[in-house]
């Protein structure tokens with residue numbers, strides 16, 4: 140499913156989106172398939188499927204540990220694309236990974252494999268727009284969205300450049316720092332949201348862990364929240380994982396309305 | 399060629415949140431590198447605090463043994479015991495001019511961390527150093543040294559618990575504190591403008607050599623040999639000679655326990671010699687990786703060379719054939735270490751011992767010519783525990 144279509148559908152129903160991150164292959168391929176299903180059942184609208192990298196500099200300890208577990212269990216790009224192709228839940232899939240894995244496979248081939256396995260968008264946290272020409276070209280060829288990030292320190296000029304190159308949605312990093320679950324909503328979230336002037340859907344991520352925070356972010360004007368570490372924490376506990384993933388997804392998605 | 403590139407190498411592969419900081423750093427550097435007040439102050443610190451210039455020492459006994467005239471550039475005599483302070487004092491001063499209050503750094507052997515601690519204490523910064531937990535073990539004395547100078551040392555327990563992981567952790571800190579913090583990278587690695595800035599600050603080594611060798615010999619050397627981990631002492635001594643194409647330049651990497659891969663670990667650290675193109679920690683360069691692009695852990699008896707990547711400019715210079723990389727293994731480095739101790743009464747760092755080992759290995763080939771300069775990048779006091787523990791046995795049980 141295309142990301143654009145998903146947001147159009149949500150808009151028609153007056154809904155906001157929950158984007159859920161899991162690390163592919165943590166702790167196994169089959170488990171990931173089940174987790175994605177549980178998240179979608181709970182209300183996730185888009186699933187970000189992390190392709191683990193050995194040196195994930197933009198991630199905090201939670202996702203680094205998940206990446207290590209997945210790599211240890213044998214995850215690699217070949218298996219990743221098979222996994223993506225086997226996911227039948229009716230939501231857009233987004234690939235999140237680091238640039239070396241893409242570069243190594245060949246930018247063109249990587250994006251082609253994404254398209255062929257039903258992935259609609261790609262996020263590469265260590266690829267700023269200045270270095271993204273090859274990716275943008277390949278994404279255009281294969282009709283895959285290239286999703287870029289903006290942060291509290293991105294100035295207006297850069298933002299405009301990013302908005303003009305990105306598609307799918309804009310990933311708003313709500314605070315300085317790496318991924319990881321936190322309890323509060325950063326003041327900076329509201330400030331960045333106010334600065335983001337684009338027709339693309341605005342998705343806020345980094346540090347959102349529960350329904351209350353998510354609701355605050357939505358109230359501040361976001362079209363979507365991205366939740367990663369909070370789900371990954373549940374997975375790492377290996378305790379009632381599917382039920383708890385579904386419940387947390389539901390709490391967040393349902394929480395949008397209430398506040 | 400784009401300014402941020404060396405051929406196809408280099409670039410800025412970093413999270414968006416760091417782009418403003420890199421731009422600010424580049425602007426700051428371009429501005430102050432021609433500012434007479436900044437330069438005067440930098441020269442003051444280099445001479446009065448770091449103890450420059452360092453001697454270009456004619457190693458008579460070594461020369462006699464190998465039948466070629468060998469000079470040692472004595473970076474081991476720089477304050478702190480290695481070339482690292484040339485860079486840290488430069489960057490710390492730059493950070494001060496740019497109004498930063500806090501310094502963070504990664505360290506492998508602890509030499510860069512120590513040099514950062516020195517510059518940080520002297521120039522009044524809050525200083526934090528990230529160090530792989532494995533390196534904290536191997537280099538305890540350097541940890542104490544840093545702490546004595548008021549630096550907080552955080553052991554990094556992720557990944558291979560060495561330099562690469564310390565860099566990752568420092569990057570994470572920087573991402574979180576980018577407004578008041580300068581990330582003081584210790585080698586010619588990372589995103590632009592770091593490889594350029596570190597090279598420029600380390601070029602004082604090569605500039606001095608050029609002048610000193612002309613005074614002593616009336617000509618340029620036939621070859622220059624330097625060890626290469628990230629590559630800062632090598633770029634520093636090579637850079638002023640790049641245009642002198644008659645001078646052969648040899649970066650020597652850590653061959654560890656052999657040029658082979660075992661599981662997710664390379665048994666060596668020879669990125670120039672055995673690495674492949676990829677993107678690591680902000681730059682396109684040569685790296686040790688598996689077929690999917692996962693970074694391999696590296697191996698070396700010397701913590702300062704134990705790194706899975708190498709500076710992009712070295713990758714470029716190797717690619718165009720201007721420098722000729724090679725490697726020596728742990729045992730060869732140790733043998734050279736002992737030899738210099740006995741022949742010259744100088745205890746070299748295990749890193750620098752790799753450069754010395756290369757001279758031993760190549761002396762008979764004629765490759766090096768009649769006049770050789772070796773960069774003695776640091777002193778070996780920090781390595782005594784390692785050397786004593788090994789008792790001459792380096793790779794047993796590893797391969």
Ligand SMILES: Cc1ncc(COP(=O)(O)O)c(C=O)c1O
Nearest residue numbers: 509627628629630631702775776
């Ligand atoms: C004495 C010495 N030489 C060399 C190195 C390697 O670094 P580079 O290749 O950047 O000179 C180190 C690193 O810690 C060192 O301490």
